[in-house]
Amino acid sequence: MIQTRPVVGAPSFALDNTSLALDYERISALRHLEPGRQLVGDLAIRRGERILDVGCGTGTLAEEIAATVGPDGFVLGIDPLPLRIGLATSRARDNLSFELGDANDLDRLADRSFDAVMLNAVLHWLPDKTGPLLGFWRVLRYGGRLGISTALKGDVPELVRTARAVLAEPPFDEHPRPREGITFRVDAEELRALLQTTGFQPRFVEVREHPFRHAGPEDALRFMEASSFGNALGHLPPELRDQARARVREKFAALVGPDGIVSTGRRVVAIAERR
Ligand SMILES: C[S@@+](CC[C@H](N)C(=O)[O-])C[C@H]1O[C@@H](n2cnc3c(N)ncnc32)[C@H](O)[C@@H]1O
Incomplete structure (x- = not known):
């Protein structure tokens, strides 16, 4: 196993709960599904192939x-959140399995056992990218493809700016996060360099926009919490979280337009080949 040191501000896997997992299924999975379908299209996945979906969620x-x-063919989905893997398992069938697993520890998977590895909305949750990328390289066959779609460094959509402004106000400001953001993002150049230094040949690395419509403030808040598996407000003491939710909801209400709350996120998308 690749040893990783604890990283300040690394996401916790202990804040997830049943309601967040079900919310993920209802809202967030839809938010990430379209970019995920595009990634699958870019990977040109074919009949008979073996695919590893890292951070498969539900x-x-x-x-x-x-x-x-x-x-x-065969698809293996791995994710470190037991409740999400629990929901995913109801989808399992002969050619589709789910297991608890972490991108940092793929030791139990055999060398060169997959044709493609993909991460949709996952890489930005990994503080260390090199260890996981070397693991993906090892489990891919020669010429196998890696597909990544991940939130872009520096992109702070209005919803996130609004929530951060609330958390900077009293009484929440007494409990600052160790870092401003909760994700570990890269830009296109950084991702290209990471791929090249870990044995991949990038076919393309590009930035894409993905607009999404939240029905209203409650949906937008639930998306934020479910998609971050509880980390968005997880740094606050539990007794302050409901108060923070109410304040964020109030501020989100000001963003509602004729189409609900439209939020456009920017992602870096990369397809690379294992050398
Ligand atoms: C926004 S969700 C995306 C889920 C899914 N890929 C989709 O497209 O709906 C992010 C997922 O990354 C997973 N994740 C976070 N850290 C991870 C790690 N170290 N290894 C594998 N997955 C991780 C989370 O558990 C969560 O399910």
Whole structure:
């Protein structure tokens, strides 16, 4: 196993709960599904292939990929959150399995056992990228493809700016986060360099915009919490979290337009080949 030192501000896997996992299924999975479908298209996944979906969440995308690879192919989805893997498991079938797992520790997977590895909305949760990328390289066959779609460094959508402004006010400001953001993002150049130094040949690395419509303030707040598996407000003492939710909801209400709350996120998308 690749040893990683604890990283200040690294996301906690202990803040997830049933309601967040179900919310993920209802809202967030939809938010990430479209970019995920594009990533699957970019990877040109074919019938009969073996695919590893790292950070599969509740398995919505993995289920679609299993239909693409068909009965002679295989999809394995791994995620460190037991409740999300619990929901994903209801989708399992002959060519689709789910397991608890971490991108930092792929030791139990055999060398060169996959045709493609993909991470949709996951890489920005990994404080260390090099260790996981070397792991993806090891489990891919020669010429296998890696597909990554991840939040772009420096992109702070209005919803996030609004929530951060609330958290900078009393009484929440007495409990600052160790870092301003909760994710560990890269830009296109950084991702390209990381891929090249870990044995991949990038086919392309580009930035794409993904607009999404939240029905209202409550949906937007639930998206924020579910998608971050509780980390968005997780630094606050539990007794302050409801108060913070109410304040964030109030501020989000000011962002509602005729189409609800439209939030456009920017992602770095990369497809690379294992050398
Ligand atoms: C925004 S969700 C994306 C889920 C899924 N890929 C999708 O497209 O719906 C981010 C996922 O990354 C997972 N994740 C976070 N850290 C991880 C790690 N170290 N290894 C693997 N997955 C991780 C989380 O558990 C969460 O399910």
